[in-house]
Amino acid sequence: MTTLTLDRINKFYGTLHILKDIDLKIGQGEFISLLGPSGCGKTTTLRCIAGFESISDGRIRFGERDMTNVLPEHRDLGMVFQSYALFPHMTVAENLSFGLEVRKVPAAERASRITRVLEMVKLGEFSGRYPRELSGGQQQRVALARALVIEPQVLLLDEPLANLDASLRDDMRFFIRDLQQRVGITTVYVTHDQSEAMVMSDRIVVMNRGVIEQCGAPRDIYERPASLMVADFIGHSNTIPGQIRGRSEAGYLVDTADGPLHAAGTEGLSGEVRVMIRPENIDMASGENTLTGRVTKSIYQGEDCLLMVELPSGAGVTTSVSADFSLSAGDPVTLGFPARKSWVIAA
Amino acid sequence: MSSVAAQIPRAISGPKHRAPVWWMILPALVLLVGFLILPYVSIVIMSFREASTRAVYGEGFTIAHYRDIVTDPFIWGIVWRTIRMALIVTVATLLLGYPVAYHLARTRSRMSSLLYICVISPLLVGLVVRTFAWMIILSNNGIANGALTGLGLVDRPVQLLNTQLGVTIALIHVFLPFVILPLLGNLQAINPEVALASRSLGASRMRTFFKVTLPLSMPGIQAGSILVFVLSISAYVTPAMLGGTQGRTMAVLVVQYLVDNFRWPAGAALAIFMALTTLAIVVVYLALTARAMRRLP
Numbered sequence: 001m002t003t004l005t006l007d008r009i010n011k012f013y014g015t016l017h018i019l020k021d022i023d024l025k026i027g028q029g030e031f032i033s034l035l036g037p038s039g040c041g042k043t044t045t046l047r048c049i050a051g052f053e054s055i056s057d058g059r060i061r062f063g064e065r066d067m068t069n070v071l072p073e074h075r076d077l078g079m080v081f082q083s084y085a086l087f088p089h090m091t092v093a094e095n096l097s098f099g100l101e102v103r104k105v106p107a108a109e110r111a112s113r114i115t116r117v118l119e120m121v122k123l124g125e126f127s128g129r130y131p132r133e134l135s136g137g138q139q140q141r142v143a144l145a146r147a148l149v150i151e152p153q154v155l156l157l158d159e160p161l162a163n164l165d166a167s168l169r170d171d172m173r174f175f176i177r178d179l180q181q182r183v184g185i186t187t188v189y190v191t192h193d194q195s196e197a198m199v200m201s202d203r204i205v206v207m208n209r210g211v212i213e214q215c216g217a218p219r220d221i222y223e224r225p226a227s228l229m230v231a232d233f234i235g236h237s238n239t240i241p242g243q244i245r246g247r248s249e250a251g252y253l254v255d256t257a258d259g260p261l262h263a264a265g266t267e268g269l270s271g272e273v274r275v276m277i278r279p280e281n282i283d284m285a286s287g288e289n290t291l292t293g294r295v296t297k298s299i300y301q302g303e304d305c306l307l308m309v310e311l312p313s314g315a316g317v318t319t320s321v322s323a324d325f326s327l328s329a330g331d332p333v334t335l336g337f338p339a340r341k342s343w344v345i346a347a
Numbered sequence: 348m349s350s351v352a353a354q355i356p357r358a359i360s361g362p363k364h365r366a367p368v369w370w371m372i373l374p375a376l377v378l379l380v381g382f383l384i385l386p387y388v389s390i391v392i393m394s395f396r397e398a399s400t401r402a403v404y405g406e407g408f409t410i411a412h413y414r415d416i417v418t419d420p421f422i423w424g425i426v427w428r429t430i431r432m433a434l435i436v437t438v439a440t441l442l443l444g445y446p447v448a449y450h451l452a453r454t455r456s457r458m459s460s461l462l463y464i465c466v467i468s469p470l471l472v473g474l475v476v477r478t479f480a481w482m483i484i485l486s487n488n489g490i491a492n493g494a495l496t497g498l499g500l501v502d503r504p505v506q507l508l509n510t511q512l513g514v515t516i517a518l519i520h521v522f523l524p525f526v527i528l529p530l531l532g533n534l535q536a537i538n539p540e541v542a543l544a545s546r547s548l549g550a551s552r553m554r555t556f557f558k559v560t561l562p563l564s565m566p567g568i569q570a571g572s573i574l575v576f577v578l579s580i581s582a583y584v585t586p587a588m589l590g591g592t593q594g595r596t597m598a599v600l601v602v603q604y605l606v607d608n609f610r611w612p613a614g615a616a617l618a619i620f621m622a623l624t625t626l627a628i629v630v631v632y633l634a635l636t637a638r639a640m641r642r643l644p
Contacts, residue, residue, distance in 0.1 A: 052543055072546040079547040085540035089562050089642045098558070099548035132644050150548060 002063040002153040003028050004049070004186055009058035011044060011210075018044050020210045022058070029184045031177065033197035036207035037233065042190045045207070046156055049188060051075050062153055073102075075154075078147030078185075082159040084139045086131040092118070092142050093127040099150035117149040120179065137168045144176065148183060155180070155187040161196065173200055194234045198222070206230050222278075224266075228345055231276045238282075238317045239274040240291075241347060250288075250339035257313030261289045265344030272347040277337050282319040287336025293317065295331045309333055394615035403611045412616035422600075422617070426624065429596040432511055433579035436518045437526075437572050443519070444526040444571070449560075451527075452534035466528075469521050478588045481517045482508060485589065509591025517585050522578055526571035533567025534560075565643065569636040573629060580625050597621045 004026040011019035019041050026032050034042035047053040049060060051072035060067045067075055087095050093114055100110045118124050121141040131139055140160060147155060160176070161169045177200045180187050191197050197204045198218045206213045206221060206229075214226040225231040231239060242256035251264040254275050263275045296316070297308040304320045307327065311317060317335060327333065394412060397405035416422050447466060451459055469477065484490045485507040492504040507513040537560065545555040583598040590599065601621065604614030 050543075050547060052546070071551075072543075073549045073551055075547075076549070077547060079544065081540040081544060083538055083540050085538055085544035087541060087545075087559060088644055098545070098550070102549040102554065130642070130644075146544075146548070156547075 001028055001184060002186060003061075004154055004188070005059075005061040006045070006049070007059040007061065009045070009048060009060065010056050011041075011048060011053065012056045018210050019048070019055070022210075022212060024205060024212070024215065026186055026188065027202075028186055031180055031187045031189065031200060031202045033189045033191055033201040033204045034207055035191055035194060035197040035204050035233075036213075038192060039209075040207040041210040042192075042207050043158060046158055046188060046190045049154070050077060050079055050156055076150075076152050077154045077156055078150060078152035079156040080140075080143045080147050080158065080160045082162050084131070084143040084160075084163075086139055086142055086146070088131055091128050091130055092123065092134070095131070095142060095146050096149045099146065103150065113149055117145045120148075120182075121145045136164055137172065140164060140172065141175075144179070148179075148185070153186065155185045157187065157189045159190055159192070161191075161193075169196075176200065198234075206233065208233075223341075224264075224343055225276065225345060226266075228274060228347070231343075231345060236279050236318065238277045238279065238319075239345065240277070240311075240315055240317070241272070241274050244270050244273055244344070248339070250342070252344050254344060256315075258291050258293075258311040258315065261342060262339035263289075263342035263344045264340050269344055269346055274345045274347050276343045276345055277317070277341065279319040281337050281341040282317070283336045284321055284325060284333065285336050286334050288339040289337050289342055291317065291335045293333060293335070295327050295329055295333055297329060298327050307333070309335065390615045391619055393612055394619050396612045398610065398612050405612075412613045413620065415613065416616060416620050425595060425597055425600055426621070428511065429580060429598075429621075430624070430628070432515055432518075432596065433576050435515055436522060436579040437576045439515075439519045440523050440526040440575050441568065441572055444523050444530060445564075445568075447523075448527045448530035448534055448567070451531050452537075453539065467524050470524055474521075474584050475588075477521065478517065478585055481513070481520075481585075481589055485513045485516070508589060509593055511590065511594040514586045514590045514594040514596075517589055518579050518582060521585065522575045525574045525578060529570040529574070530564065530567035533564050533570075537563050562639070563643070565636065565640045569633075569640070573632065576632075577625060577629065580621070 004024075006022050006024040009019055009022040010017070022041075022045060024032075034045055036042050044053060048055050051067070051070060055068065058068075062075070087098065090098065096114045096117065097110055100113065105113070114127065115124070118127055121144055123138060123141055123145065126134065126138065126142075131142065134142065143160070157176070161172050164172060173196055189197070189200060198221075201218060203216060204218055204221050205215045208229050214221060214230045216224075221230060222234055225234065225237075228239060231237045240256050240258065240261070242254040242261065245253045245255045245260070247253065248262045250262045252262070252269065252273075254261045254263055254273060256275065261275050265273075291311055293309040293311040295307060296310045297306075299306040299308075300323060301320070303323070305323045305325060305327075307319050307321050307325075309317045309319065319335065321327075393404055395408045395410065397407045397409050397411075399405035447462070451462060451466070472480075482489075486492075487504040487506070487508070489507075491507060492501075495501045495505060496503070507516075541563070542555050542560055545559045546552070550558065580596075581598055582596070583602065586594055586596040587599050587602070590596065597617070598621075601614050601618045604610045604617055608614075
């Protein structure tokens with residue numbers, strides 16, 4: 001177990017700048033998710049930590065130890081791959097034994113550690129099977145067990161749930177998180193699925209085009225996004241363009257084409273901004289902030305009703321309302337939302 | 348109750364569900380029986396015929412030709428030489444070809460298609476033309492000896508033409524693609540993350556190769572080496588043109604029996620003997636490699 005430090009990492013492929021000044025400190029036992037659209041550099045970052053990719057500039061440290069130029073086999077980490085990458089010519093037990101044999105663990109201890117970890121992932125009776133004889137979810141747990149049985153300092157997971165079907169994926173989220181907390185291992189998890197990152201992580205690192213857009217607890221990322229990209233990528237959001245006129249009790253007073261809005265935000269903002277409102281914070285009655293518009297589309301979704309509203313300026317707002325509201329296209333509506341649930345983002 | 352199948356509308360039980368059409372293999376079957384099996388049968392029969400000075404073979408049947416072969420130390424010498432040479436060619440092509448196949452399977456470089464063409468280049472030139480080129484290269488005042496003397500490695504030209512060594516070198520060149528191509532297909536099918544997983548578990552490159560990559564590439568090794576071994580044993584043009592008497596192989600000897608000495612029954616027996624020997628080696632090899640592959644999917 002250790003801390004993990006990425007100290008201004010840069011990576012070039014030829015002239016392509018893949019990672020730009022990635023700076024990250026991961027605490028002991030912390031679960032960090034690297035989240036972002038494909039091509040954002042999250043997998044490359046993970047491969048740099050694993051040592052499969054060299055970095056052009058910067059340092060990688062496990063605890064105090066500089067790992068920048070250490071070969072992957074000497075980094076003492078456990079890695080779970082998207083494809084599971086189990087050894088097809090070895091049984092489950094032999095897959096787990098592989099890393100222990102490299103470490104010259106005596107046979108008796110190997111056997112007891114394998115048994116213990118297989119119990120942990122609930123695969124005790126499968127030790128003699130070959131990977132091809134297991135389901136996707138079982139293979140996934142073998143991959144996890146193989147990475148954990150060597151008791152590594154750091155656990156790296158590269159989209160481990162991407163190949164599982166939806167219901168299994170939900171179970172595995174909690175399973176992995178629970179296991180990680182029991183073992184207490186420092187973990188870096190790469191995913192493009194925001195809800196996965198949200199429920200599993202201590203902190204989420206949102207990446208875009210090789211840059212860290214924001215790093216923070218799931219609640220920070222969701223409620224107080226640092227940029228438009230983060231607001232758009234995590235959950236549904238409505239953003240209304242405007243201009244800061246002054247301060248207000250909640251934080252800022254923003255002038256928009258559809259009227260003034262009170263909103264919270266980080267210090268030091270001025271000029272052109274956007275006000276972000278999550279659909280679930282919008283009520284169908286006037287509130288601290290009020291907007292009026294016309295319904296353009298109303299889509300019945302069972303539990304609720306998705307409502308698309310056009311404001312007089314032409315901006316669109318999406319919200320969900322109780323299915324009891326029977327609104328149809330063209331109806332006028334009033335939307336209200338609290339100032340502290342409105343968030344100002346630099347445009 | 349009437350048959351359920353009869354009740355299924357035509358559209359559902361449609362053409363896709365019909366049994367495979369046996370006559371589609373007919374053309375290949377005719378070719379195989381007419382041009383491979385029948386000639387083989389006639390050679391087997393011929394090998395048991397008595398020798399004749401007036402016709403291709405005589406009236407009666409005999410096993411004398413086989414007895415002559417297995418009791419002749421001269422023939423055993425050539426059998427052994429042929430097998431040894433085929434083994435050397437097989438091992439050498441494997442050792443030379445594996446790294447090339449591995450590189451081709453893993454590289455993402457655009458230059459790789461150029462390398463691919465280089466790999467199959469020995470097959471792009473006609474056999475006889477290519478062998479003539481080797482004659483020029485291997486002769487006493489050829490390029491190979493020029494380079495060796497020029498570098499000061501030898502004082503006077505090494506005899507390469509009309510030796511086993513010359514034949515071996517030329518065969519390795521021709522048969523390299525036959526080991527690279529099956530290996531390439533095999534290596535490409537191996538998930539590259541498996542090797543990375545091995546490294547992440549603490550195994551060095553070397554250990555990863557011997558414990559993971561090599562066992563998983565056994566099917567490619569098996570296919571490639573059998574191809575090269577069988578082709579080397581039966582090669583005729585290369586040893587005939589480059590081997591002289593010192594590099595004479597079984598295939599050359601068989602043709603000598605048939606064409607030069609006009610001993611058709613004895614030559615046929617020699618050919619059958621050689622085919623059976625090759626078959627025996629291949630069967631043993633298959634059994635051994637199957638053991639190494641028993642854990643693969």
